[in-house]
Amino acid sequence: MTESKTIKEFLRSIPPENTATRSAFFLAGFIMAVWAAMVPFVKMELALDEAHLGMVLLCVGLGALIVMPFCGAIVAKKGAKFLLQGAFFVVPLILFTVNFSNHVFLTAALLFLFGMVFGAIDVSMNVHAVEVDHRSEKRLIAGFHALYSLGSVAGALAMALLLNAEISLLYASGTLLILCMFVWAWSVNKLLPDAGKAQGVSKSFALPKGFVLALGLICFLLFMIEGAVLDWGGVFLVEEKSAAIENAGLAFAAFSTAMTLMRLAGDKLIAWAGPRSCVRYGCLLGALMLAACVFFSNLWLIVALFFVLGIGLANVIPIAFASTADQNAMPMSLALAAVTTLGYAGLLTGPALIGFVAKVTSLSAALLMLAAFLVIVSFSSNIFRKK
Numbered sequence: 335m336t337e338s339k340t341i342k343e344f345l346r347s348i349p350p351e352n353t354a355t356r357s358a359f360f361l362a363g364f365i366m367a368v369w370a371a372m373v374p375f376v377k378m379e380l381a382l383d384e385a386h387l388g389m390v391l392l393c394v395g396l397g398a399l400i401v402m403p404f405c406g407a408i409v410a411k412k413g414a415k416f417l418l419q420g421a422f423f424v425v426p427l428i429l430f431t432v433n434f435s436n437h438v439f440l441t442a443a444l445l446f447l448f449g450m451v452f453g454a455i456d457v458s459m460n461v462h463a464v465e466v467d468h469r470s471e472k473r474l475i476a477g478f479h480a481l482y483s484l485g486s487v488a489g490a491l492a493m494a495l496l497l498n499a500e501i502s503l504l505y506a507s508g509t510l511l512i513l514c515m516f517v518w519a520w521s522v523n524k525l526l527p528d529a530g531k532a533q534g535v536s537k538s539f540a541l542p543k544g545f546v547l548a549l550g551l552i553c554f555l556l557f558m559i560e561g562a563v564l565d566w567g568g569v570f571l572v573e574e575k576s577a578a579i580e581n582a583g584l585a586f587a588a589f590s591t592a593m594t595l596m597r598l599a600g601d602k603l604i605a606w607a608g609p610r611s612c613v614r615y616g617c618l619l620g621a622l623m624l625a626a627c628v629f630f631s632n633l634w635l636i637v638a639l640f641f642v643l644g645i646g647l648a649n650v651i652p653i654a655f656a657s658t659a660d661q662n663a664m665p666m667s668l669a670l671a672a673v674t675t676l677g678y679a680g681l682l683t684g685p686a687l688i689g690f691v692a693k694v695t696s697l698s699a700a701l702l703m704l705a706a707f708l709v710i711v712s713f714s715s716n717i718f719r720k721k
Contacts, residue, residue: 351466352474354524358459359478360485361422361514362452367489368510369394369429369448375503380438393442395682397449398456402678405457406671409530414462414667417454418525422518425451426511433504457674458530460655461667465529468659475652476600483594532665542672545661548717549654549669550676555707556651557677558684559620562704563589565685567640570627570697577633584633585640592644600649609653609718617712619646624705628698650711651677657718 377387408417428448435441467475489510496506542550567589568582577584596603604612623643627636658669691700 349466349470350524351462351526351529352470354521354526355459355463355466355474355478356481357517357521357524358418358422358455358462359481360488361518362455362459363482363485363487364489364492365425365429365485365511365514366452367486368493368507371490371493371497372429372432372503372507376432376441379436380441382438386438390438390442390445392682393446394449394452395678397446398453399449399675399678399682401450401453402457402671402675404671405454406461406665406668409458409461409667409671410532410665412531413526413528414458414465414530415522415525415527417458418462419522421451421455421458422522423515425455426514430508430511433507453678456678457667457671460674461530461670462525464656464659464666464670465526467656473601473605473656475656476597476604476649479652480594480597480600483590483597486590487594530667532667542664542669542676544663545717546658546663546669546672548714549657550673552711552714553651553654553673553677554680555711556647556654556680558680558687559647559704559707561681561684562688562700563640563643566688566692566697566700570701571633571636574697575631575633575636581633584637588637588641589644592641593648596645596648597652600652604649604653608720609657610715610720613650613653613718614712614715616646616648616650617708617715619643621705621708621712624701624708628701647708653718660719 373387373391376382376390380390382390405417425448428444428451432441432444432448435444463475463478467473467478492510493506496509497503501509564586567585571577571585572579572582620643623639623646627639630636630639654673655670658666658673661669663669664672688697688700688704691703
C-alpha cells in the first residue's frame with residue numbers, strides 16, 4: 335500500500351509539460367513507424383518500381399523541408415503549442431487517407447502534405463523540448479529524443495502484430511492512428527502556452543549565421559551520416575563485406591538500438607561530462623568505428639562497430655538542438671527551425687552524395703569520408719558550453 339502511494343506521488347511530481355513533451359516525441363516516432371509499415375503496401379497497390387517508389391517517398395522529406403524554415407517564425411509569434419495542438423490530430427488523418435489512394439500523383443500529394451505537417455511537428459516539438467529542458471534543473475533533452483526511438487519500436491511492433499494477426503492494413507493503421515489521437519487529446523493541455531515565443535519577430539524566416547549556422551552545419555553532417563547508415567549500411571554489408579542479404583538490416587538495427595539506449599542515459603552523461611566532451615569524444619569514437627568498418631571483414635564485428643557508432647553519436651544532435659537556447663543571435667524558435675532544416679537537408683542529400691562518391695570510388699571510401707566529417711565535428715566541439 336505504501337509502495338503504491340509512493341508511485342502515485344512520484345507520478346504527480348512530474349511536471350505536466352515534461353509529460354506532454356514525452357508524449358509528442360513518442361507519438362511522432364510511433365506515427366512514422368506506422369507509415370514505414372505501410373510503404374510496401376503502397377508500392378504494391380500502385381505497382382511502383384524501386385525508382386518511382388523512391389520519388390514518391392521523397393515527397394515526405396520535401397514537404398517537411400519546405401515548411402520548416404517558416405515554422406520558426408510562427409512558433410516565435412504564437413508559441414509551439416499553436417502548431418502542436420492541431421498537428422497531431424491532422425497528421426494521422428492524412429496518413430490514414432493514403433490507404434484509399436490508388437493513384438500515384440494523389441499519393442505523392444498526400445505524402446507531401448503529410449511531410450509538411452510532420453515538419454511542423456518536428457520543429458515545434460523540438461522547440462518545446464528545448465524550452466522545457468532549459469527551464470528544468472535536470473537535463474531532459476536526450477531522454478525526449480530517446481522516446482522518439484521508443485515510439486518507433488512500439489509502432490513497428492504494433493503494426494507487425496496486427497498485420498500478422500491477419501487484420502487488414504486499413505483497420506490496423508486506422509486503429510493505431512486513432513489511438514495516437516486519443517493519447518494526444520489527453521496530453522495536449524499539458525503543453526506550455528508560451529514555449530518558443532519571442533518578442534519583435536517580424537520576418538517569416540531568418541537565415542542562420544554565426545553560432546546558429548555552425549550548429550546547423552553540424553546537424554547537416556550528423557543527419558547525413560544517420561541517413562547513410564539507414565540507406566547504405568545494408569548495401570555495405572552485402573556488397574563490400576559479402577554478408578547474406580538476409581542480414582542486411584543488422585547494421586542499422588544495431589546503430590538504432592545503441593542510439594536509443596544511449597539517449598535514455600544521455601541526460602545524466604551530458605550533465606556529468608559536459609556537452610563539449612560528449613560531442614568531442616563521441617564524434618571521435620564514431621569516426622574510429624566507421625574507419626574500422628572498412629578495414630575489418632567479420633560480419634558480427636562490423637555489426638558491433640555500428641552499435642558503438644550509435645553510442646558515440648546518440649547525444650550529439652540533442653546537444654546541438656539544446657544549444658539553440660544558449661545564443662542571442664536570433665530567437666530560439668527561429669534558430670531551432672534553421673538548425674532542423676539544415677539537418678533534414680543532410681538527411682535527404684546525404685544518401686545521394688554517398689551514392690555519387692561510391693560510384694566514383696567505392697562505398698568504403700565514402701564511409702571514410704563520413705569518418706573525416708566526424709573528425710571535423712569533433713574539432714568544432716569548442717562552440718558548445720563546457721557544462
